[in-house]
Amino acid sequence: MNITKLAENYSVSPQIAVQDIATIKEMGFDGIVCNRPNGEEPGQPLFDELMLEAANQGIDIVAIPMNGPEVTMPMVEQFNQFMQQHQRVFAFCRTGNRSSIIWKAALAVN
Template sequence: MDIRKIDDNLSVSPQIAVEDVAEIARLGFRTLVANRPDREEPGQPAMADIEAAATEHGLQWVYLPVASGNITDQNVDQFAPMIRDAEKPVLAFCRSGTRCTVLWALSSARDHGPEEVLSRARQAGYDITGLIPRLIQQANKH
């Protein structure tokens, strides 16, 4: 697993395996969020199997699939309250972790400046500078 901490409430990861869920729980995560659509690519673990493992290990499960390269304002509007209300800390995963980071960044831009959001993403290993116009747009919604 390649878990990358965004802040005290959220970490992101590329695709996890069913076998990773026990370790995720052992690491102290309380909520597991899937931002990847089921069957997005051949060979990807079934979300139902990951959900069952999450439940077995006492994790809150959230399935919020988002199409790669097509994150809408509606997706951001769903992600923001989900993260706010989830048991923390949260681990969100997708194919590479980028979608989760983008969802977090766009929702966080409403409460934090774009520079802070870019910095946190960069520290986690994600370059989202291409999102600057959308980050500013989201910041102006606040």
């Protein structure tokens, strides 16, 4: 995984695989945000597959899918609520860009 740390409590990466969730937990993250929609590209795991493994690993995961760089206020509110409930959050999308955009948008409204 190519991880970019944006804050002490928030890091982003491109698409993860199901087996990466155990590593994410070992790294000390207690929450995962998925910012890509299901079926965006062939071969990406479905959110349900990631959610099942996250449950097996004892780590929370939420889907806040973004189609392109547009962020809505409900997305930001959901993101902020998830961030407030977790110590360290790991977010991903196809490239990591949308996960960075939603974080910046959340900072702008706080």
